[in-house]
Amino acid sequence: DQQVKQNSPSLSVQEGRISILNCDYTNSMFDYFLWYKKYPAEGPTFLISISSIKDKNEDGRFTVFLNKSAKHLSLHIVPSQPGDSAVYFCAASLSGNKLVFGAGTILRVKS
Amino acid sequence: NAGVTQTPKFQVLKTGQSMTLQCAQDMNHEYMSWYRQDPGMGLRLIHYSVGAGITDQGEVPNGYNVSRSTTEDFPLRLLSAAPSQTSVYFCASSYWTGDTGELFFGEGSRLTVL
Numbered sequence: 001d002q003q004v005k006q007n008s009p010s011l012s013v014q015e016g017r018i019s020i021l022n023c024d025y026t027n028s029m030f031d032y033f034l035w036y037k038k039y040p041a042e043g044p045t046f047l048i049s050i051s052s053i054k055d056k057n058e059d060g061r062f063t064v065f066l067n068k069s070a071k072h073l074s075l076h077i078v079p080s081q082p083g084d085s086a087v088y089f090c091a092a093s094l095s096g097n098k099l100v101f102g103a104g105t106i107l108r109v110k111s
Numbered sequence: 112n113a114g115v116t117q118t119p120k121f122q123v124l125k126t127g128q129s130m131t132l133q134c135a136q137d138m139n140h141e142y143m144s145w146y147r148q149d150p151g152m153g154l155r156l157i158h159y160s161v162g163a164g165i166t167d168q169g170e171v172p173n174g175y176n177v178s179r180s181t182t183e184d185f186p187l188r189l190l191s192a193a194p195s196q197t198s199v200y201f202c203a204s205s206y207w208t209g210d211t212g213e214l215f216f217g218e219g220s221r222l223t224v225l
Contacts, residue, residue: 099214103152
């Protein structure tokens with residue numbers, strides 16, 4: 001049973017528009033959430049994170065929103081750029097380190 | 112600044128063969144882990160270590176062994192390779208301070224078992 005779900009396998013967005021990637025989780029004990037970005041033939045790289053005590057964290061073009069009551073988080077990328085095209089993984093943690101990952105969403109930003 | 116280094120990057124094995132995937136980090140992180148990535152499955156935790164001499168199982172540990180004799184190194188051993196172990200393997204090291212932390216991944220090792 002997947003504890004972290006990314007229900008959209010892929011997303012296509014026009015350059016300059018907003019990309020919204022979604023993630024749902026089932027374990028209410030998760031206390032830390034992260035987003036990773038992965039290009040082909042490379043390891044995942046850290047993008048942004050949020051603690052369960054917050055509902056929003058912003059870093060440049062990237063914002064993560066956390067809705068604990070709905071057990072849902074989302075990553076907003078504004079404006080989207082062609083270089084953002086990659087696989088995005090949502091991950092959740094119980095007291096650090098031991099991360100549970102979603103299956104990933106392929107984002108394609110069209111120029 | 113090497114970060115997390117994995118070797119080899121590619122490997123082809125025959126069923127029943129054994130091998131070791133090497134992982135080294137130079138960030139002095141206590142925590143290291145191994146994940147495998149399969150299509151539609153995301154990254155699944157195989158084994159992890161919270162420090163030298165301490166290891167534990169993750170979500171999919173069967174068929175794999177690990178050891179952690181030093182802070183820097185965390186090798187993953189396949190005891191008797193099976194086609195189901197064909198995957199891309201990622202080693203990671205991480206820090207955790209209070210309510211913040213981050214995993215740093217290596218570039219991956221692509222393993223094919225025939």
